[in-house]
Amino acid sequence: MSSNSINVLELASTKPVLNVQELAQSGEVPKRYFRPEAEGNPVAYGDDVELPVIDLTKLLDPELINQEELSRLGFACREWGFFQLVNHGVPEEVIEKTKDDIMKFFKLPLKEKEAVKQLPGHLEGYGQMFVHSDEQKLDWGDALILNTQPFVIRDIRFWPANPTTFRDTLDAYTTMIARVADCLYRLMAKDLGVDPQVILDSFGREQLQAVRINYYPPCKHAQKVLGLSPHSDGNALTVLLQANDVDGLQIKKNDKWFLIKPQPRALIINIGDAMEIMTNGKYKSIEHRAIINMEEERLSIATFHSPSIDATLCPFPGLVNAEGELYKTISVKEYTAEYFSSKLNGKNALESIKLRK
Numbered sequence: 001m002s003s004n005s006i007n008v009l010e011l012a013s014t015k016p017v018l019n020v021q022e023l024a025q026s027g028e029v030p031k032r033y034f035r036p037e038a039e040g041n042p043v044a045y046g047d048d049v050e051l052p053v054i055d056l057t058k059l060l061d062p063e064l065i066n067q068e069e070l071s072r073l074g075f076a077c078r079e080w081g082f083f084q085l086v087n088h089g090v091p092e093e094v095i096e097k098t099k100d101d102i103m104k105f106f107k108l109p110l111k112e113k114e115a116v117k118q119l120p121g122h123l124e125g126y127g128q129m130f131v132h133s134d135e136q137k138l139d140w141g142d143a144l145i146l147n148t149q150p151f152v153i154r155d156i157r158f159w160p161a162n163p164t165t166f167r168d169t170l171d172a173y174t175t176m177i178a179r180v181a182d183c184l185y186r187l188m189a190k191d192l193g194v195d196p197q198v199i200l201d202s203f204g205r206e207q208l209q210a211v212r213i214n215y216y217p218p219c220k221h222a223q224k225v226l227g228l229s230p231h232s233d234g235n236a237l238t239v240l241l242q243a244n245d246v247d248g249l250q251i252k253k254n255d256k257w258f259l260i261k262p263q264p265r266a267l268i269i270n271i272g273d274a275m276e277i278m279t280n281g282k283y284k285s286i287e288h289r290a291i292i293n294m295e296e297e298r299l300s301i302a303t304f305h306s307p308s309i310d311a312t313l314c315p316f317p318g319l320v321n322a323e324g325e326l327y328k329t330i331s332v333k334e335y336t337a338e339y340f341s342s343k344l345n346g347k348n349a350l351e352s353i354k355l356r357k
């Protein structure tokens with residue numbers, strides 16, 4: 001990578017592995033996909049606990065701001081690190097078109113999908129991530145990984161030309177999602193008692209946005225494989241859209257896996273490691289994973305928002321109490337490079353820079 005590149009997807013690579021969608025069709029499940037730990041943790045059925053649901057329209061007008069809703073947002077970020085966002089203002093047509101085009105892309109024959117295949121040494125394109133050894137266990141899923149913001153780092157070679165509307169659809173969707181993220185940052189600033197401008201300044205001039213579009217094929221041994229290994233996201237804020245009606249995202253809460261059941265049209269928002277560092281641990285970046293369905297495929301699009309590659313991860317002013325900083329100060333570039341260079345493993349990346357318990 002050139003020294004002034006702002007492309008985080010050039011910071012690391014991944015070892016090429018088999019295409020899981022093809023593997024699923026062949027009916028074969030190689031040993032490397034069997035995960036003894038997949039069945040290990042107890043699963044909570046969520047009858048007694050509900051993932052917080054935040055209504056963005058109740059928070060939009062700064063004059064009429066609904067204090068109760070703002071406290072709910074703060075509670076969700078501090079206690080859950082995850083919430084569902086409803087009435088987020090992204091038009092239904094945009095959401096539906098996004099789901100549709102994603103599905104159409106993954107339904108193409110392998111050869112056509114491979115027109116946007118990852119190139120050696122980069123993460124952008126159709127492939128996988130986080131594979132660094134030949135022994136490592138593998139996730140039961142394929143992905144399309146793309147930079148979306150800033151505009152100058154879009155590499156259109158990796159944006160599918162088929163379906164023909166894909167590029168425009170992704171552009172419209174991610175532009176609107178960036179606005180939602182920006183709006184949430186301002187509200188979080190309010191909850192944290194920090195000037196929103198301070199957050200924007202700390203994030204730097206060129207905030208980054210990238211997507212990972214996940215395709216999880218069905219598997220006859222669904223209980224014994226994982227779509228995506230347990231991890232926390234390395235970035236600041238993630239917006240996830242479940243792109244078909246199959247559930248599979250689980251978050252770790254009180255040492256149990258808790259299945260997220262998104263309301264139709266809701267966006268799932270989660271706090272990432274960068275935000276946990278910058279709020280000095282007030283907001284939590286929660287471990288989550290994707291499980292597999294025995295009969296049905298599952299699709300999702302995760303949109304990751306991150307501070308500029310040249311920004312520094314350290315607490316926002318005013319959030320450090322007498323006990324001091326919870327994490328070592330680190331640049332976005334260094335943290336991301338480290339994050340992409342290791343296999344996904346719970347909160348390992350964040351733990352490795354923790355200064356105290």
Ligand code: OGA
Nearest residue numbers: 212214248249290300302
């Ligand atoms: C991710 C992620 C979960 C899902 O892409 O980082 O956590 O449900 N995805 O696909």
Ligand code: NI
Nearest residue numbers: 231232233288
């Ligand atoms: Ni994630």
